[in-house]
Amino acid sequence: MLGSEFLLVLFFTSILAGALGSIVGLGGGVIIIPILTILLGVDIHLAIGASIVSVIATSSGAAATYVKDKMTNLRIGMFLELATTAGAIFGAAVAAYANSFFLELVFGGILLVSLLPLVRQLGEDIPPKPELQGLAKRLSLRGSYTETDGTVVDYNATGPKRGLVGMFAAGLISGLLGIGSGTFKVLSMDLAMKLPMKVSTTTSNFMIGVTAAASAGIYFARGDVDPFIVAPVAIGILIGAFIGTRLLLRARNPTVRKVFALVLAVTAVEMILRAFGV
Amino acid sequence: MNGILSRVLRFGVLIAAAILIFGTALLIANYSSANSSDFVTYTPNQIPHSSVVVSLSAIPQGIATLDPFAIIELGVIVLLATPVSRVLCSIFLFAAERDTAYVKITLVVLILLLFSIIVTPFIPIFNA
Numbered sequence: 240m241l242g243s244e245f246l247l248v249l250f251f252t253s254i255l256a257g258a259l260g261s262i263v264g265l266g267g268g269v270i271i272i273p274i275l276t277i278l279l280g281v282d283i284h285l286a287i288g289a290s291i292v293s294v295i296a297t298s299s300g301a302a303a304t305y306v307k308d309k310m311t312n313l314r315i316g317m318f319l320e321l322a323t324t325a326g327a328i329f330g331a332a333v334a335a336y337a338n339s340f341f342l343e344l345v346f347g348g349i350l351l352v353s354l355l356p357l358v359r360q361l362g363e364d365i366p367p368k369p370e371l372q373g374l375a376k377r378l379s380l381r382g383s384y385t386e387t388d389g390t391v392v393d394y395n396a397t398g399p400k401r402g403l404v405g406m407f408a409a410g411l412i413s414g415l416l417g418i419g420s421g422t423f424k425v426l427s428m429d430l431a432m433k434l435p436m437k438v439s440t441t442t443s444n445f446m447i448g449v450t451a452a453a454s455a456g457i458y459f460a461r462g463d464v465d466p467f468i469v470a471p472v473a474i475g476i477l478i479g480a481f482i483g484t485r486l487l488l489r490a491r492n493p494t495v496r497k498v499f500a501l502v503l504a505v506t507a508v509e510m511i512l513r514a515f516g517v
Numbered sequence: 518m519n520g521i522l523s524r525v526l527r528f529g530v531l532i533a534a535a536i537l538i539f540g541t542a543l544l545i546a547n548y549s550s551a552n553s554s555d556f557v558t559y560t561p562n563q564i565p566h567s568s569v570v571v572s573l574s575a576i577p578q579g580i581a582t583l584d585p586f587a588i589i590e591l592g593v594i595v596l597l598a599t600p601v602s603r604v605l606c607s608i609f610l611f612a613a614e615r616d617t618a619y620v621k622i623t624l625v626v627l628i629l630l631l632f633s634i635i636v637t638p639f640i641p642i643f644n645a
Contacts, residue, residue, distance in 0.1 A: 240552070240554070242550065242552065242553050243545065243549035243550070244553070245553035245556070246541075246544075246545065279553070280557055281557040282558060282559035284559045285559050296530075296596060298600065299526050299596065299603075300530050302523075302526050302603075303524075303526040303527040306526065307519055307520060307523035309519055313518065313522070313607070314619060317607060320604075321626055321629075324629040325629060327633065328632070328633050331637060332642055332643055335642060377618070378618060378619075448600035448603075451600075452597055452600045452634065453630050453633040453634065454633065455634065456635065456637060456638050459593075459597070460638035466540070466544075466585070466586040466590055467586070468556070470540055470544060470589045473533070473593065474534065474541060
């Protein structure tokens with residue numbers, strides 16, 4: 240393949256990945272890694288390096304808008320980043336001793352199982368508002384945002400400790416496997432903390448940049464970040480994220496939930512296939 | 518708080534994008550007729566397809582000679598710096614709101630983040 244064709248394919252794939260990732264709160268590695276490895280024949284190390292950069296680009300590109308529009312919950316995001324960064328460091332430290340076949344199988348399985356509660360609440364708009372108590376109350380883990388039609392949505396978080404455990408797992412996976420942390424973050428906020436779907440995806444989007452930055456130093460130093468691959472990916476992702484944020488602000492919660500469920504299913508299958516070396 | 522953080526993120530992203538677009542333009546000018554298979558094989562501990570070996574100190578030299586790979590690396594570093602500067606700014610913004618609990622939380626996140634970015638590449642178990 241000609242260099243120029245290679246750059247173009249990556250650029251347009253990345254626009255799609257950036258748009259989708261910024262809507263459902265993940266970094267677009269789900270799309271970029273298989274395109275790179277299967278379609279373009281890129282080494283998996285370089286694909287993961289590109290995926291890490293794509294996560295940071297999606298996060299910073301989309302968060303600028305989501306934070307301004309108060310869709311992202313900054314306090315919930317900061318609080319949970321304690322667990323994700325700690326998890327990411329721990330994951331990177333034990334990665335050399337971990338069996339990636341086993342890990343990918345287990346985490347792929349967890350994702351598949353978590354589809355069940357997600358599908359049961361597929362049509363749900365805003366979850367029933369829990370009472371704010373305990374740690375969630377002390378750290379004021381609540382918020383409100385305004386839909387484009389003017390409706391104000393007030394919400395409280397529940398289960399902050401369950402949220403931390405889920406987020407530690409999310410960080411652990413990104414440290415261990417270099418991928419898959421956005422889906423686990425959205426799931427933790429959605430299932431454990433009962434936040435509205437759009438708050439979960441935008442807050443996950445806000446957090447994934449920090450988790451990815453935590454592990455990026457290692458990938459960068461090792462030479463896994465290939466400029467030839469990363470440049471079209473980063474530019475495409477930023478354009479895609481710009482488009483995606485406009486779509487999310489107008490989208491309804493159930494729509495976002497449906498798109499997320501679909502992406503989750505694909506991520507789970509991809510992870511299990513990866514375990515078997517596909 | 519939201520307004521300032523949003524601007525920090527946007528500023529970082531725009532600078533990174535400008536550098537990356539410039540680097541990519543040079544890349545297309547120089548390598549568009551090259552075969553992509555030359556770029557997709559993996560060599561650890563080296564910036565691929567460039568005489569520049571991975572180290573921050575080697576990047577300025579590459580930029581001076583308008584090496585597209587070094588310029589793109591710089592763009593990626595700026596992009597990497599945006600989430601870090603966002604965390605750093607949050608500390609001051611929470612302090613301005615006199616929210617000590619969140620100043621502490623954010624400080625711990627920043628320390629973990631800097632440890633991970635700066636220190637761990639030099640610890641052998643993280644590089645195995």
